[in-house]
Amino acid sequence: MLSPNQDEHAHSKDPVKYGELVILGYNGSLPGGDRGRKKSRFALYRRAKANGVRPSTVHILTNPQDSKAVNSKGHHSISFTLSRNQTVVVEYCHDPDTDMFQIGRSTESPIDFVVTDTTGGSKETEDSSVSPSTISRFACRVVCQRHPPYTARIYAAGFDSSKNIFLGEKATKWKNPDGHMDGLTTNGVLVMHPEGFPDDSKQGAWREISVCGDVYTLRETRSGPVRGQLAQGESSALQDGSLVDLCGATLLWRTAEGLLRAPTLRHLDALRLELNAGRPQCPVGLNTLAFPSLPRSHSLEERQPWVYLTCGHVHGRHDWGQRPERHREEGGGGEDGGGAGVGGNRECPLCRSVGPYVPLWLGSEPALYVDAGAPTHTFTPCGHVCSERTARYWAETPLPHGTHAFRPTCPFCSTPLAPAPGFSRLIFQGPVD
Structure with missing residues (x-):
């Protein structure tokens, strides 16, 4: 078996491709052409240097100024504001075994794949009772294992330019039985994993992904205040054909192996x-x-x-x-x-x-x-x-x-x-x- 260093060397000439995210509705390219990080499809390759992060230290703060001090250390962190006088900050440390890719509407540097609302052909037939949806500036992140089987996992919310994910007082959040904090973004990140894609495809159920990557049944409405039930035994790991919905655009995940079998x-x-x-x-x-x-x-x-x-x-x-x-x-x-x-x-x-x-x-x-x-x-x-x-x-x-x-x-x-x-x-x- 190859050691991690040998594995790196073996793939240095031909970078490992984890897969691709394709936005539904563009038929191959954006109307004005693909430019930079704004395009109709985004290929995820193993980075030259790992940039993944994993949770480490948890701080329970009673003073808002303390939160700023924690966040200014240069570490990634997720802040859960419970009340005006209490914030839980989970610090993240470097993870040498994963690569992180961020997706959202923002054009700021932490975003790898800039995605804006897809209007499609539905403008004229838009149901007036359905309010228009927007994609979060830092909508979600995909974390890929740098070594086989190169599993890619989806998480709601992305780190901003200050390396922080901030869930304010009104955001849906909770403490799990094991003590760790988790939450949902305003409009949510939904995922559907099909069965047997693409040969004998059967649609799966739509689920919501939490900030920490757990899987829940859907809320009553997209931005409802009450989270769904924990979907026991279900995973945030993307598989060939998985759909990711950002409330304004839907993305299709194709694995590198799946793309090899797809028509060109x-x-x-x-x-x-x-x-x-x-x-x-x-x-x-x-x-x-x-x-x-x-x-x-x-x-x-x-x-x-x-x-x-x-x-x-x-x-x-x-x-x-x-x-x-x-x-x-x-x-x-x-x-x-x-x-x-x-x-x-x-x-x-x-x-x-x-x-x-x-x-x-x-x-x-x-x-x-x-x-x-x-x-x-x-x-x-x-x-x-x-x-x-x-x-x-x-x-x-x-x-x-x-x-x-x-x-x-x-x-x-x-x-x-x-x-x-x-x-x-x-x-x-x-x-x-």
């Missing part, structure tokens, strides 16, 4: 070329259709395939079959080229079914696929195309929305899906010659 962008493009090589045609204009190259463009192309979502018949863009205004769906939106607008109801020329008529876009974020199958299905109503198993998996995965709701959304653009099944099978017409 090159594979997805090969499937696109194979589909285009079949020369699908518009039954109305008889012109050949073709999916644009990956990653998806944000503007419609002349040969872009369109679909009648009710029946799945694929056409080119045309003006046939528009319904009178009174038959249109209310709040349908326009054809904005983003795939989210449904532009009212249309009648399919082939089968006379009536429903939304939208452009098709290939899902081009490989990490969101559960298999490498052909792009045969589209999410409804956004028009993002992927394999049947991938469409089925995400359509059956309710994601947190607002303070207490859950609903399936398209993983590529975050548009809320239509009622079950939430996707349609595509029916292409081949060339007539």
Whole structure:
């Protein structure tokens, strides 16, 4: 067996990759492009020098000035304010066996991965009774073991520029039976671990993660004052396919091993070329259709395939079959080229079914696929195309929305899906010659 030093040397030329966090809703890149620490996906590699920390000394303080003295020592610490006259400060010391990565809305240096609210395609259909959610400036931290099996664990809250996590008087906090303090962040960090991902995936239950990494059932509402029940035997260890929700953005964790089995962008493009090589045609204009190259463009192309979502018949863009205004769906939106607008109801020329008529876009974020199958299905109503198993998996995965709701959304653009099944099978017409 390799000693830790030999293990370091063996991996010095090829850094160990723990995994990647991918934000749902961006289909491969942020709208303005990935820049620095603000991007649609974040790869976690073993650091040249460990930066993990672990709890050490506990101080019970009765004077707020004492708290400042403890925090100014340069150590990481978590402060639990119990009352105006009592604060428990847990000091953390260096842990040579772990690497820590921090995620949040803040652009300050302690944050490794800057994440902002994902509006997705839900702006127009936002339920007015659901208050808008925000991501904490220092939302959470992922701590990875530097040695096999490289376990990654999620914790609520991140250390700020003063190396402190501060839970004020109003924050939900408590003392555990073993005496150690713990608490929850205002809007909470939720996690869902699927079973058998990606081969035979089954959704797990959504849970809340505490500041110290324990797992609890959900509160009554997202920021409710009473914590849920301790989920006995459940772990904060991330597994391939785990989802992390920060109340405003949902992240998918893919392990390094899982990514090796996932399709690549090159594979997805090969499937696109194979589909285009079949020369699908518009039954109305008889012109050949073709999916644009990956990653998806944000503007419609002349040969872009369109679909009648009710029946799945694929056409080119045309003006046939528009319904009178009174038959249109209310709040349908326009054809904005983003795939989210449904532009009212249309009648399919082939089968006379009536429903939304939208452009098709290939899902081009490989990490969101559960298999490498052909792009045969589209999410409804956004028009993002992927394999049947991938469409089925995400359509059956309710994601947190607002303070207490859950609903399936398209993983590529975050548009809320239509009622079950939430996707349609595509029916292409081949060339007539």
